[in-house]
Amino acid sequence: MATSTLGAAWLVDESDKLNKKKPKRIVKHKKKAWRVTSNVEDVERFLESKRLDERLGAPLEERPSDSLFVVDTKTEADKTVKSEPTKKRKIKEIGPLRCYAILTPNSAVTDPLKKRNRVRRPEERGDPLLRKIMEERRANGKIPTRFLQSMKHHQENVEALAKKKKPERLRTTFDFDLWGDAGNSLMIGDKKVSALDLSDELKTYTMEKMGKRIYSRPPTMFKKTTGLKPVEYPHPGTSYNPTYQDHQALLKEAYNLETKEMKEEVRTRRRLGPMLKKIPVQRKEEDWWSEMTQGLGDDEEPAKEEEEEVPCVRPTKPKTRKQKIRAKALKWQDMRRKKLKEAKKRLLEFDRLRSIRREIRKSEELTAKRIEIRKKEKEAKMFKPAMLGRHKYVPPPIEVNLSEEITGTLRGLKTEGHVLIDRYKSMQRRNIIEPRIRQTVVFKYKHKVFTKRSHSEPKGLKVGNRDKDKTPVQ
């Protein structure tokens, strides 16, 4: 706006110069010119202030001072020091949001339409006469019974709600025998019925109708996944005050395990050794160059090699009729001979019936043996952790107190191992849960790199060598 007016002024200036000779004349006695000539600003200002007063109420000067000020006669009670408002609390303290302020009515002007249809407030509804009677009755202490009743019910509800037990994650009260009658009973409608009394058909029918059909558990699920005990008996050497032999035996076990591990480590290091060699950066670059330029130099030379003509192979000569007949006869002959040989062999086998029997016996023995071996293997498999997933089961380290750690008293006992880890490993060993390595998701955001403008050197403008100037100063 400001610019446009400025522009207009500038234009006027120009035009003034141009039209200086002819000042505009205004006819004063016509009504049309009044608006231009007469000054009604003061009237308008008055009317504007009047409208404002209408909207906002009377001006402050005219209002009684009681409505504006309060005479503070009471001492203020000691305010408790408020703690730092938490984030949640802050929201409440802010009050109604600023963005809604524009929607609230802020005019003191009464509605000019007296009969505008609007929602009546509860106290305005109904017959005014009836309302008056009711009010009188209430003042006399007469309250309708239904009102009292509802008050009572409300109170009861509130109490019941307060008494109601909080919902628990799981069952905490155990008040019936799961394997007894109560456990077997069914709820049909709101009646408890002993399941034993019902026939199977009726039971399945009701269960299906109620959407509670019981699907039978596959029999494989009742089988044990392992032959190992849930809580394995401890090695006697793990006693807090073990006998010498037991402790030595356990120590030896642990020692053997440790040495095996160390050997393995040495082995892997030896094997990986050449791969983990340190290579200087220069050589690495050279290697890279040599690798990338492989075959580039010698690419040009063999390009000239001309294609040698492959000698055309002549198709085979087809057999003559005579040859074909002959070949067929030969083939038949061969077959006949073979058959004869087979028959002869079979005849001969009558003679070696005994040896055949022996062979059969041997093969049967072998199968029996194999069956036994497989059975044993299967049994042995029951005592080993299975391969249930990508990762292999890793047995926990042996828990043993070193000889100097054994004090021989309960008070000085140094504990080893952790019961929960023991349980966890035991479950893995018994094929109940699969061994796994816990995955943790790490979000990696790509870094966006930019230099601050204030930090970077300004481009374009460069006066002399700044660094050179600065150094003597410092």
Added chain:
Amino acid sequence: MGPMKKKYEAGEATKYITRAQALKKLQLNLKDFRRLCILKGVYPREPNNRKKAQKGKLDKKTLYYVKDIRFLSHEPLIWKFRDFKVFMRKMKTAMEKGDKETVARLKENKPSMKLDHLVKERYPTFMDALNDLDDCLTLCFFYSTLPRDTKVPANLISLCRRLTVEFLHYVIAAKALRKVFISVKGIYYQVEIKGQPVTMLINHQRGFKPTSASDVDYRIMTNFVDFYTSMLGFINFRLYHSINLQYPPKLPGITVKEDATDEDAVEEYNELVAALNSSLVTNVPQAEEEIQIDEFPSAEGAEKLEEAKREAEAIERLKSLFKGLKFFISREVPRESVVFVIRSCDGEVSWDPSIFAGATYDETDESITHQIVDRPSVDKQYLSRYYIQPQWLFDCINFRRLLPVEDYFIGANLPPHISPFVTERLGDYIPPERQMLLALQRGETLPAEQEEEEEEEEDESEDDSSDEEEEEGKIEKKEPTKSQVVKEKKGMKVMRGRVEMPDVKGMEEEDKEHYKFRELMIRNKDKRLYRSMMKNRRNREREAKRLENKRKQHEKEEKSLKKSTSSGKALTAKWSIQPLSATSDTQTKKMKMM
């Protein structure tokens, strides 16, 4: 010939389903699927032929049976999971809007799960459930010791605590404890419930040892515990009713309302229950039953029957092992395990009331017979009681009789704590301590002859040492004592007697000859096996002998060391008994094996 068969459409390939496929089929996420599998008892399987099972793919995948997954799809719990997902979504929106009223309303109607049907489904009979109790107890006991600020829900921890305490109360009331073993990892208890041995491992009462995320997945273990709490609750209910106890355990004389609003009172009451120190209220006065083993006149089973009878007697003895004894526990002793052990063998216990609620008498009580102490010395000692170390209790239970207290006196060098869970094969080396344990478990008393021999041995061995030591030892033994241990011992001595067997040697010879004949009779087919068996046995025996010699050497060294340092009783020498004679006894066993 019919149409050509396609690959992987029959046999092994149709039996298995990969985990990713299962997730897709059940429309669950991995977390919920894992949870469901754990609750339902569905385990991954290893195929016989992995290539076929994975339809030609070679990388190792987690496989499940197709039938199992189909069975899972009918589980109503899946709908609960979905409900919960929706609930969480609603909660999140309400929380982020800061809508407290909605949050409260939603929380009030939080969906909850019930796992009763799963318990019933997985364990159709009560005995099945008992079979699987080991895992359940061990995990619940561990969870009950967790600190509140771990990732595990706090109410689960308190529930575990409650249930395990209830179980301990049952064991005490039923006198079901059989074996105890203190290992460096924790304490192993073996309990016999309805003829079924249940072993549990309880960690030592030490501070919480955190684990790294790579070691254990707490979320998975919590799923297990969720199921196990339901299971243990129902088992407890049944067990309590089987011995006529009121199920939510009630202490006599104290009444706390179920719906008491005063949380402190409830907690106090729970603590009193957890003290394990008073017997619970019974439904009906219990009728004492004595189990009598039926006698069968068969000749073959006579020996077995005899053995079973002896075992039963030993167990009876174990049940009232500490009857009439009054214990007091010092503060440094792990209270719970000791109280549990004493109470489940019918003893009386108390402790310093400042440690834990539920103490019944004071340290100054004159009728206390044993005080359990685990420190090198005590300032004020009462003459009327023994000051012993806690191992005595555990060893007594394993030996199934009261052991002499002398070895376990305060500050004494304790004899080794032997595992009761070891079973030896024939010819294995059995350390002398273990032999003692076995003999006592069998219900034998130490034969008088042997004791004499031992004493002689001791005399011989200690000849070099000063005589004063011996005298001291004797004085110790002669101390006026109230305990029955010594009395029993004396009683045994009176009964000493020798029965002369008329022709033992002759009979033995005959036996040997018979044995040789029978060896000759073995079929050619079995001969090799027999020989290898015998060879192995001989090897084991040789090894045992070697170890025995080693042990002797070791003891000698120790003795000489002790002589040089300080006076003390050579415990091991006392324990050493000659290994079981490998002539008559073993031979008869061999015969049976053949």
